[in-house]
Amino acid sequence: MSERTESPAGFHDPVLAREVVELMAPTGNGLYLDGTVGGGGHTAILMDACSSCRIIAVDRDPDALEVARATLAQYGSRVRFIRARFDEALRSADLAEPLAGVLLDLGVSSHQLDSDGRGFAFRSGVALDMRMNAAQTDLPNAAQILNSEPEEALARIFHEYGEQPHSRRLARAVVERRSATPFRTSDDLVAVLYRTLRRAPKANEKARIFQALRIAVNEELASLERGLTVFREALAPNARIVVISYHSLEDRLVKNAFREWSRSCVCPPEMPVCTCRGAPLGSVLTRKAVRPGDVEVRRNPRARSARLRAWSKG
Ligand SMILES: C[S@@+](CC[C@H](N)C(=O)[O-])C[C@H]1O[C@@H](n2cnc3c(N)ncnc32)[C@H](O)[C@@H]1O
Known part of the structure; x- marks a missing residue:
């Protein structure tokens, strides 16, 4: 397993990197998807952990994607880039096979927070923009x-x-x-x-x-809610989805979705007989959210609020 814990350009320290690789367990020549490639830190670690795996690297921020293209160039055709909201990325992906795993590392990167002029973090005199894709003028x-x-x-x-x-x-x-x-x-x-x-x-x-x-x-909760369903449907049997959240609402949404997908019956309690799917769609791999340890938080204070959850399709 790779010991890499920083993105190649120092753009963003990938959070819970070891845990992501362990839970995603990339193998064979599987096709993975990183819906929030950012500076490419997690994607690089996944590609290092599995020499024949391929990955679709998605980000809605054109600047992030440009950095990721440069930092991930060494992986050649194993990495394919799509600029899109992750819940819309598969529309243009033209998938010929189910996904072997999906990673979402939500929110913004350190690079975005530190960028003057985008207004993500408080900095005096900066225009209140905050669009992850500033070219998207309809938002x-x-x-x-x-x-x-x-x-x-x-x-x-x-x-x-x-x-x-x-x-x-x-x-x-x-x-x-x-x-x-x-x-x-x-x-x-x-x-x-x-x-x-x-x-x-x-x-x-x-x-x-x-x-x-x-x-x-950025309609972040709507994108997450839709993305979870889209990706669950696109996963191969036994494939996993790993999500790192930084906000309690995001984490709750992920926790509830994973729980609901893992129940055998989702009929309302007043139904006398089961008329729903009658079998779980998969199982939760993280009983409790995985949190970064003290050493990681000391090295990367922005990891402090991270909560990781993982689910495996049945
Ligand atoms: C926390 S950073 C990811 C960092 C990345 N894991 C790494 O190791 O470098 C989140 C990234 O996801 C992107 N992002 C956030 N929400 C998105 C969405 N709904 N669709 C596509 N990209 C999104 C942001 O633009 C940002 O670049």
């Missing part, structure tokens, strides 16, 4: 969401995705501010948070609000 960016969504919808984003206890007050303050001056930069949002809390927001409070908006801008 409203973060400023457009703040400037146009109804107050109720904003409160839901702040509450559900940002776990913000003052979500209603914050949404009201956003609506009040935008009627005078539209939102443009990160400082505009932080100023409204300051006014709502009546004190300077802490770094983690700012981070949670920025993360909430990013999830809304």
Whole structure:
């Protein structure tokens, strides 16, 4: 097994790398899919672990894909690249065989968080964009969401995705501010948070609000929910899906999907006889979410919130 734990370009440290390889167990000349290739760290580790395996490397961010193409060039035709949302990637993949395994390492890469100008993390004076694919002009960016969504919808984003206890007050303050001056930069949002809390927001409070908006801008939960079903159907028998989440809502969605797929009967309790599939579709491989150890978190603090779950098709 490879001992590589950093992406070749230092773009993003792959999280829970050993666990990903152990659970994915790549073998033979199987065709795998990495739905979130980022800097290519996990893909490289999987390709190193299995010399005849092939992989479809997907990312919706054109910049990430460009870096991945360069860092994964050594694997030649074993890696095929697709720029797409992962739940839509198989439409253009023209698959001739079922997938031997799927990996999703959700959220954003360290490179995206550190990139000035994209607005993923709080940095003073940066435009509120947050689209993973900025060329996708049909998706409203973060400023457009703040400037146009109804107050109720904003409160839901702040509450559900940002776990913000003052979500209603914050949404009201956003609506009040935008009627005078539209939102443009990160400082505009932080100023409204300051006014709502009546004190300077802490770094983690700012981070949670920025993360909430990013999830809304990129429709991340909808993409995950659809992607899980699409990939389950595309997997070969005994093939695995491994998902690393960084947000409790994502993790819950993955946990519930894997549990539901592993039940033998999914009929409502009032049904006198079973009329559903009557057999599990597969089994959960991780009874509890796998978390990074202290050593990994010390080396890579961004791994702290990671939760890994894996499922095997029956
Ligand atoms: C945490 S990083 C992945 C890092 C990667 N595992 C590595 O080792 O370098 C997440 C990546 O997934 C991409 N991404 C997030 N959600 C996506 C989606 N729904 N469809 C396609 N790509 C997505 C982001 O653009 C980002 O590059």
